[in-house]
Amino acid sequence: MKAKVDQDACIGCGLCPSIAPEVFEMRDDGKAHVIGDEVPQNAENDAKEAEGSCPVNAITTE
Template identity: 75%
Template sequence: MKAVVDQETCIGCGLCPSVCPEVFQMNDDGKAEAVVDEVPGNAVDSAKEAEGSCPVNAIIVE
């Protein structure tokens, strides 16, 4: 399972790293990014929660 953040859509609200720090962090541009190639099994639920919580739907977890 992979997580991707659309950099053009992301508004840098910081919600996803607060929900799932194992997968997401803020980059130097103030946007969120996925920091793992594959979502760890123990973080799937929180990664999906971050996807559903994103106010601009910039995250895809599949």
């Protein structure tokens, strides 16, 4: 699975790294970024939960 954060949409609420710390991290630009290329298998559910929880729907997984 891959995850993406739409950098234009992200408002930096910080929710996704708190739900899925293996998948998302906040960077100096105040936005969430995806860690690495592939979502680790054991973090796929967390990534999906973060996708559903983002208040501005900035996250997509596929």
